Structures are given as structure tokens and as C-alpha cells.
Amino acid sequence: MKNIKKIGLILCFTFIIKIMASCIFPGEAPIFSFYPDKLRIQLLNNNHTYLSESEEDSLSRNAVALSLIITEKREMAGLSMKRMEVFAPVLATSPPDPEYIIENPVTRIRVVSLFSVNEEVTAGTDVTNMFLFGDRQEFLYVTQAFALENQFAEPYPEPAIGFDMFLKPVVENDTAQFAIQVVLEDETVLSDTTGFIHLY
Amino acid sequence: MKRYFLIPQDSFICINHFKMKKATALSGILVLLIFSLYAQDNKSGLIKNWQIEPTFNFRYFNITTFSEGENIDFLNYPESESGEPFYYAFLGFAARVEFNNNIKVALNAALYDHADPALIEFNAGYFPKNRWGITTGATMFSYLSNDFSSFHRKKYPDFDGNLHNNFQQRTRFLSAFYAGVEYFYPGGKTMLSVKLQAGFGGHHAFEEKLQQKQILSNYKEIIHYKTSYHFSPVFYPSIEFQQQLINAKSLTMGVSIRGSLFYTFTAINYQQTIFQWTYENKSVKEVDSENHPFIKADGSLGFFIRW
Numbered sequence: 001m002k003n004i005k006k007i008g009l010i011l012c013f014t015f016i017i018k019i020m021a022s023c024i025f026p027g028e029a030p031i032f033s034f035y036p037d038k039l040r041i042q043l044l045n046n047n048h049t050y051l052s053e054s055e056e057d058s059l060s061r062n063a064v065a066l067s068l069i070i071t072e073k074r075e076m077a078g079l080s081m082k083r084m085e086v087f088a089p090v091l092a093t094s095p096p097d098p099e100y101i102i103e104n105p106v107t108r109i110r111v112v113s114l115f116s117v118n119e120e121v122t123a124g125t126d127v128t129n130m131f132l133f134g135d136r137q138e139f140l141y142v143t144q145a146f147a148l149e150n151q152f153a154e155p156y157p158e159p160a161i162g163f164d165m166f167l168k169p170v171v172e173n174d175t176a177q178f179a180i181q182v183v184l185e186d187e188t189v190l191s192d193t194t195g196f197i198h199l200y
Numbered sequence: 201m202k203r204y205f206l207i208p209q210d211s212f213i214c215i216n217h218f219k220m221k222k223a224t225a226l227s228g229i230l231v232l233l234i235f236s237l238y239a240q241d242n243k244s245g246l247i248k249n250w251q252i253e254p255t256f257n258f259r260y261f262n263i264t265t266f267s268e269g270e271n272i273d274f275l276n277y278p279e280s281e282s283g284e285p286f287y288y289a290f291l292g293f294a295a296r297v298e299f300n301n302n303i304k305v306a307l308n309a310a311l312y313d314h315a316d317p318a319l320i321e322f323n324a325g326y327f328p329k330n331r332w333g334i335t336t337g338a339t340m341f342s343y344l345s346n347d348f349s350s351f352h353r354k355k356y357p358d359f360d361g362n363l364h365n366n367f368q369q370r371t372r373f374l375s376a377f378y379a380g381v382e383y384f385y386p387g388g389k390t391m392l393s394v395k396l397q398a399g400f401g402g403h404h405a406f407e408e409k410l411q412q413k414q415i416l417s418n419y420k421e422i423i424h425y426k427t428s429y430h431f432s433p434v435f436y437p438s439i440e441f442q443q444q445l446i447n448a449k450s451l452t453m454g455v456s457i458r459g460s461l462f463y464t465f466t467a468i469n470y471q472q473t474i475f476q477w478t479y480e481n482k483s484v485k486e487v488d489s490e491n492h493p494f495i496k497a498d499g500s501l502g503f504f505i506r507w
Binding site for chain 2: 048062
């Protein structure tokens, strides 16, 4: 009987220690810097309410949307280490995921249309100002200046930064293609060109 | 860069809760006032009698709706579908103090089962003659408004307005200040009171935000409405009948029946701001809506204790 009481007391004591330990704040998320050096362009499907990555190379002529994904070349290694495994006294709270801030940020984005958009905007025209940018917080679009300013608003969950771009005018042509240059703070230029975009 | 921040839709719920808290606080202050009067009375003998009363209330609303025009009219979206009358039943509380110097003060408060204030009313009467008196007071009540965004779904069929929480039910508040005359008939075990009152009142100001995106297009817009307080004449007669059931020493108990009619001819005017593509690109216009006949009829049954 005495042993049962002792075991009960030890279990209660252990349980209390476990509860107290679970109240310990797991600490701030570790923050890493990343240096973007790779540009990838992804077509976006903005036909309906919610934005998604387009699996096809066709878009509505009223809803031409692109996503610029700017990453470090060691991105894949970074992504595979999504969760830091650290020692924690209890598993009541998970250790925080690492966060990333951009070093050598984007200072300018330039878009040139390789096909004519309409009668006035011919092939080879700089159409940067015809694109608006998506914002993580707002429903409406923002300007490029604001989107670039917003790069530092909060850390990123991955060592990558994305800019969603939406073309304002309707494309009258049946095909579109855009050449994009991203200029970084140290004047490095990252370039990429979309494939042929079939418009309907 | 200049940025425009709108109040998020969720915070309108908070605003309603804030109003509810304010109303509850006001009721609390009035109840404290009554209790302090009660404490004072032991010394001064100022008060003739006290009365408290739990009540069961029944309410009828009839807001006349019109066919929609170019701009939304918020009074076209009461809780009932297609502008039919709608009803509420709820519990309340009434308290009344009768002073020795021919003054009566009354407080009525009630809460809907969805926890919005159904009624907060303060009334004071002075009776220089035995049966005739003058009254004044203020009343505040609320009702529910449904799915005003259906206006946008009909007006913009190629837009997807199924964004954010555009379709929530909203609580609309009205207040009025009034004055009038009261006829008071103190029978043996019965009492009858008839009030003819009129004043000014209207809907409290509120804000609404609606987001919509054009289908198969990048085009997005936010329509923001900001209403203003609009005073309209109010006609507010009421009648009360009391029947004593038990009379023991200084304590009297009985039942009471009350009825009132709140009639006004009111509109909800607003400022409409449409943000197109970005917050920087906006157009603003003032909209004056049509006046609607607005009827609220209240009935209540209470069990009073007077001492």
C-alpha cells in the first residue's frame, strides 16, 4: 500500500514538472539570411476567386498573371530542412520553424512583351507599368514600388521571395510572351522568359 | 506611399459588441443610479414607491421595401425575405420610481436571444395635475439585416462576390429622443396610462465593405459604404395597463400589459467609395436613399412588485 502511495506521488510530481516545463516558451524562431540568385517564372490562374498555379500554358486574355519566384540556388537544400529538430524538454509546443530574410533585395523589375498586346502596345514594348502586384495582406493590387518596399515587411518561411504580377489591359493577340529582368541591389540582373502563352 | 486602410469586415462584429457593451454599461449606470436613489431615500423620504418587473416581450417589425435602383438601399434588406414583416420574442426588465413631487422615472431594458440589445429606454414624467403629465425620454433598439450583398450579385452577374465574409447578418441600431403627454388613470386595483409622444430618431451610422473580383479577369474592386446619422420624425404612442393581484402591507404585486408603436419615415444615406484595382484609384459619391415607412410594434407582459 505504501509503495502504491509512493508511486502515485512520484507520478504526480513528474506530471507537475512536465506541466511546468511545457509552459516554457520554446524561444524565437531562428532567422537566416538568403541571397537570391535564381529566377523562375510560373503562370498563374486568376480566372476565379482564388489564385492558383496554372498547370497549362493557356490563360484568359483578361487575366494574364505571372509569379516570379526568386530563390537561392541552394533552395532545395533549404526546403528539405523545413523543421529544425532541436532538443525540447516536452513536446507540448513544437520548436519554431526557421525564418528567412532577404539580403541583396530586388530593386527593379522590368517586363518586355515579345508579342503585341494591342494596337498601341507592339512587340518589344516595355510593359512593366501595365502590371500590378499582388500583396500578401491586401485584397486589391499594389504598385511595383510598394511591392518592392514590402520585401522587408516580415521574414519568409522559405529562402525564396515571390512576386505575383497581374496584367491590367486585355491582350488582343492570341499569344503572349514576356521577357523579365529582375535587378538586385548589387546590380546583379536575373533574367528569364516565359514560354508561349496561349490566350482564350 | 500613401495607403488606405479600411476597417476589416470582422471588426464590424466587434463594433456591434462595442455598442452592446456601451449599452450594457449605460444600463448598469442607470441601475446604480436607481440603487443610489434607494439608499438616499431611507434618509430623505423623497420616493413614494418603487416597482421592478421582469417582462416577456413580443416585437413586430414592418419595414416597407422598394425595388432596387442604381444604388443599394440598406433598408431593402431587413431580416425577412422579400420585405415581409418579421417578429422577435425576448425577455426584459423594467424598473420604475415614483417620487413624492409628482415625478416618475422608468427604465426598460431587454436583450434578444442572439445577445444584441433589444431595447434600452429611459423615460421621465412630470404630473403637475393628478391625471395629466408631460413625458420625455430616449429609446434605443436593434434589428437584424440580411444579405444586402444580394444587390451586388444581381447588379454584377459577371463578378464573384463570394469573397471574405460579404454575406453576414448585420445588427442595425436605431435611437430616438421624444417628448409628449401622458394620461394616467389610477383606479382602485387597476391603473391605465396612455402616452402620446413624438420626437426625432434614426439609424446609427455604420460601415460596410464588399470585395468582388470579375470572373475570367484580373479586375478587382472594393465597395465601401459609410452611412451617416439621419434624423427623421418619430411618432411613439404607448399604453400600459396594470392589475394588482396581491396587496400585503407595503408590498403590492400584480401583472402589467404594455403596448407601443414606433413609427417613422426614414432613410439610410451614405457615402460610397469604390476602389478599383488599387487603393490609390478610387471614386467617391454621396447617395441619398428614399424614405421608407418603418414600423416597430412592441407588446409585453410583466409581473410587477411594488413597495
